[in-house]
Amino acid sequence: MRVKVCGMTLPEQLEQLGSLGVTFAGFIFYPKSPRYVFKGLTTSQIRKENNINKVGVFVNAPIEEVLHMVDECRLHMVQLHGDESPKYCEKIADYVSVVKAFRISESDNIEWMIRNYMDVCDMFMFDTMGAGYGGTGVKFNWNMLKDATIGKPFFLSGGIEPGDEDRLNEFAALPVAKALFAVDINSKFEISPGIKDMAKVKDFVTKLNSK
Numbered sequence: 001m002r003v004k005v006c007g008m009t010l011p012e013q014l015e016q017l018g019s020l021g022v023t024f025a026g027f028i029f030y031p032k033s034p035r036y037v038f039k040g041l042t043t044s045q046i047r048k049e050n051n052i053n054k055v056g057v058f059v060n061a062p063i064e065e066v067l068h069m070v071d072e073c074r075l076h077m078v079q080l081h082g083d084e085s086p087k088y089c090e091k092i093a094d095y096v097s098v099v100k101a102f103r104i105s106e107s108d109n110i111e112w113m114i115r116n117y118m119d120v121c122d123m124f125m126f127d128t129m130g131a132g133y134g135g136t137g138v139k140f141n142w143n144m145l146k147d148a149t150i151g152k153p154f155f156l157s158g159g160i161e162p163g164d165e166d167r168l169n170e171f172a173a174l175p176v177a178k179a180l181f182a183v184d185i186n187s188k189f190e191i192s193p194g195i196k197d198m199a200k201v202k203d204f205v206t207k208l209n210s211k
C-alpha cells in the first residue's frame, strides 16, 4: 500500500523518506498550519528533492500562488484541502495533477459531495471534518465509504496512527478499496507539529506492507 507522509518541514527528514518506502511527501503551503512548510524548508530544498513524489497542500490559496509553487518547488501534485470549487480545480488541473480533499462528517453523503468534482480533478482524498482545515488527528467513519461508488483513486486520511495497519489491510480488502490509492499519515506520527517520528513512520510502512 502506498503511503504519503504529510507536513514535512525538515530537510533531513525529507531526504530520508524515500528510503523508508514512502511514496509521497506532503508540504503544507497554508500559513496558519503549525506544519507550514516554510518553518524549516526552502523552495530550493524542495525543488532539489528527486527521490519522492512531492505533493503541495493548499487551502483556498490564489490560483497564481499555487501554480507559482508548483513551478518553484517542482511539485508533482497539489492537494486542495479547503473549499475550492470545481471551476478552481479545473483551472489548476490544466497544469498539474489535482487531489481534491473532502472533510467528512457523520451526516455526509460522500457520493453527493464528490459528484461535481468527478471531471475536474485526478484523485480524491477523504479526511475528517474538524475545527480547522486538516491535521485533526481524528478518524472519520470509514464504513461511510463501504457502499459508495467513488469512481476515482482516493487517499484515505484523518488520524491514521501507529497500530492501524491491520485495520487498513482489512479496509483494503473491501470492494470500494479497489480505488484506494494511498494512505495519508500526518499528526499521529509526530514528535511535535512538522517534526516526524521517523522510527514510527518506518515501522508503519513495514508492517502495512508485510501482510
Ligand SMILES: O=C(O)c1ccccc1N[C@@H]1O[C@H](COP(=O)(O)O)[C@@H](O)[C@H]1O
Binding pocket: 006, 007, 026, 028, 030, 033, 034, 035, 057, 059, 081, 127, 133, 134, 135, 136, 137, 138, 157, 158, 159, 160, 184, 185, 186, 187, 188
Ligand atoms: O496538518 C495540517 O496542519 C493541515 C492544515 C491544513 C490543511 C491540511 C492539513 N493537513 C492534512 O490533514 C490530513 C489529516 O491529517 P491527520 O492525520 O489527521 O493529522 C493530512 O492529509 C494532511 O495533509
